[in-house]
Amino acid sequence: DAGVIQSPRHEVTEMGQEVTLRCKPISGHDYLFWYRQTMMRGLELLIYFNNNVPIDDSGMPEDRFSAKMPNASFSTLKIQPSEPRDSAVYFCASSFGTLTDTQYFGPGTRLTVL
């Protein structure tokens, strides 16, 4: 298995633009997590899905952020409109079975909003 796949790896955009980050979890994993990492706030869980259903989005910072998981092999995190303070590394992770099973992280998307 190729592991968790994220695209793009780097994204540079201008303030006000829409940004879409993509994630393909490990095949067979039924949990998918979106994290954001910054120097100031560390690693934050934004939202997680179980069997494609959003379970807890309490970590999503604002209404500008939305996430979807239309099927078991694909998820998106969208920011619209983007702001400079959204600049961060966004990680997707997946796990199998329960919330306490090992989470495997993707390589991350480094987002820069100018």
Added chain:
Amino acid sequence: GENVEQHPSTLSVQEGDSAVIKCTYSDSASNYFPWYKQELGKRPQLIIDIRSNVGEKKDQRIAVTLNKTAKHFSLHITETQPEDSAVYFCAARGYGQNFVFGPGTRLSVLP
């Protein structure tokens, strides 16, 4: 909600020495405590975890201890090597909760 503190924020040790990183959590209902290692520019990777029904777990040079009464857990790395240099994150999760991560400890192993 859960709050996780982690100390120290930076740690330098000589190669071959031991390193200890400590985390405290606030919610007594938390029952799962993973540790992640993140090398510069790379993704976090799970290195060891412990559940609340266990007091200690060991995997080669790495061990984790949990004190539920005091609500703290620690990562112990023995015989440190230069490749152990990274940022280490602890996390805690309880039933019905999200994962909450500590702020991280930057470990430098000096040759």
